Amino acid sequence: MSLDVHADATSNLRAAMVDRLTSAGVLTDPHLRDALRHVRREVLLPHAYVRVSGPGADPIDWILLDGSHAGDRQEWLDLIHSDESILLQRDGEPLDALARGPVTGGHMTSMSTYTPATVEALQALQIRPGQRYLELGPGPGVSLALAATITGPGLATGVERDGHMAAFAQRNLDRLDLEATVVEGDALAGHPEGGQFDQIHSGIGVPRVPPAWVKQLAPDGRLLTTLATRTPSWPGQLLVTRTGTGRIEAVLRGRPRGYRPMLGYQWLSALDHRARISADPGTARPSRLAPPPDDAYGFWLAAAYLAPGLVRDFQAETMTIVAPEDESWAVAGPGDGTVRVHGPREVWAELEDLHARWEQAGRPETYRVELGDGTGEQCVTSGAGPRDLGWVLPPLPTVSRPELR
The missing domain is CATH 3.40.50.150 (Vaccinia Virus protein VP39)
Incomplete structure (x- = not known):
């Protein structure tokens, strides 16, 4: 698509995007505001995959929107100027001759944030x-x-x-x-x-x-x-x-979201346990802990390190925390002072104990990290007191990464 085609329409979409981000209090830097108004996203994101399969589908069905095609243009323009991540590449494929329309299979290997x-x-x-x-x-x-x-x-x-x-x-x-x-x-x-x-x-x-x-x-x-x-x-x-x-x-x-991990780093998933948890959420027991709010980021960050191997199913109706490798889970609420637990690992008890430690440490929201020159241990701490939380960051995984093309 020529750079001068639909220039006024895309300029208006960029302006609307900037206004939306500014009104929401997200965008405050005047240098970045000007850059967002001028960088033509349609040039950098000339196509976009849209997933049409529901959660858990395998293989996954997609539709590729081609920004140069009249039938896709408006949906594509709206998408690339939205607040959504734009999916661009499946399985490391070449990007110079993608076919517009439905496609099945594969997993996304590159996207815009x-x-x-x-x-x-x-x-x-x-x-x-x-x-x-x-x-x-x-x-x-x-x-x-x-x-x-x-x-x-x-x-x-x-x-x-x-x-x-x-x-x-x-x-x-x-x-x-x-x-x-x-x-x-x-x-x-x-x-x-x-x-x-x-x-x-x-x-x-x-x-x-x-x-x-x-x-x-x-x-x-x-x-x-x-x-x-x-x-x-x-x-x-x-x-x-x-x-x-x-x-x-x-x-x-x-933070509520982060970037995808480096190549060779495998995330845990609660998806394979969803049907089983729905069928049998577990045995009810009293809870010492009301489900912590989603924005208690300092606590949840500590849980990622000090209660490792847990993952949350954010699509569940009530707070559901799964230890997929231990065949264990905890389903909190709804609001009756109990939690349902299943499996050999005491998932909710770990969170109760950690939350008590987090409160004793002063409910930290930020942590200091000692990096040195990057070659030795990288240590995280909430402070220097005896009740403060701390841990050591794990090493970079020694995985076999493919040779550069």
């Missing part, structure tokens, strides 16, 4: 003109394009493992004349040519911060990533800063 999360991340990094920006795992390059618009020509770079996606993103960024670069490489190793950057943004979740990321963070720089655990339910967002004197400081906080 939903817009409010992109805004939150870029604002936390405090990007300004003239700064050097590194994006690790940029996918289609939406946040990279926004950063490049702010920093200026030649200062924004992405490192993308998937060769098809790297070429796709570079081609579309070139169409926007942003002078941003995408290089093919292993994001865990940082930029392959080294150097230091004022902002580093990881679009992939990692269990701990790779040493190269620490090394490549410039003085007064900021690094933002998701710390991935085995549960997608309670992600943590880590903000790392290097002071002007070179000291590394890092703060971890729970």
Whole structure:
């Protein structure tokens, strides 16, 4: 589709998107607001997969919307300017000759982050003109394009493992004349040519911060990533800063959503247990703990580490926490002071005990992380007192990753 086709319509959609994010209090940075108004998302996201199968379907049915096709255009435009994540690639496929319409099977291997999360991340990094920006795992390059618009020509770079996606993103960024670069490489190793950057943004979740990321963070720089655990339910967002004197400081906080984990890192899922839990939720017993609210992020983040192996089924009618590898679960409520439990693992008792420890620690919402140079132990703590919570981040998994294309 030509860049000048429907320019007024897409400009209006971008303006409406910016107004919506501003009114919701999500978008506050004037630099990013201007970038969102000018970066043409239709160039970076020329197609989108839409899932039509329900939860648990295997294989999955999709429809591919082609933005250049008149029959898809309005649905596609509305989707790419919405707050939804845009699904772009199945099973690492080439992206230059995708067929429009229904398709069956496969799993998504690349997508754009939903817009409010992109805004939150870029604002936390405090990007300004003239700064050097590194994006690790940029996918289609939406946040990279926004950063490049702010920093200026030649200062924004992405490192993308998937060769098809790297070429796709570079081609579309070139169409926007942003002078941003995408290089093919292993994001865990940082930029392959080294150097230091004022902002580093990881679009992939990692269990701990790779040493190269620490090394490549410039003085007064900021690094933002998701710390991935085995549960997608309670992600943590880590903000790392290097002071002007070179000291590394890092703060971890729970968030409602996070980035997908690195290649080879397998999430737990409650999906396979849903029918069994519905048929037999378990034995009722009194509960010492009212179901904690969803926005008690500091507690749920601690649960991801200190009660490992648990995952929440957010589609259940009442709070349902599953330990899938232990064939155990807990179903709370509804509101009668009891919880139903099943299996050998005392899932709810663990959460009751952890919640009591969290309250004794002062109900922390943020945690300090000691990273050092990234090569030794990375320790998390809520403070220095005897009742404070703490844990050690796990090592990067030693998995066999495919060779770069």
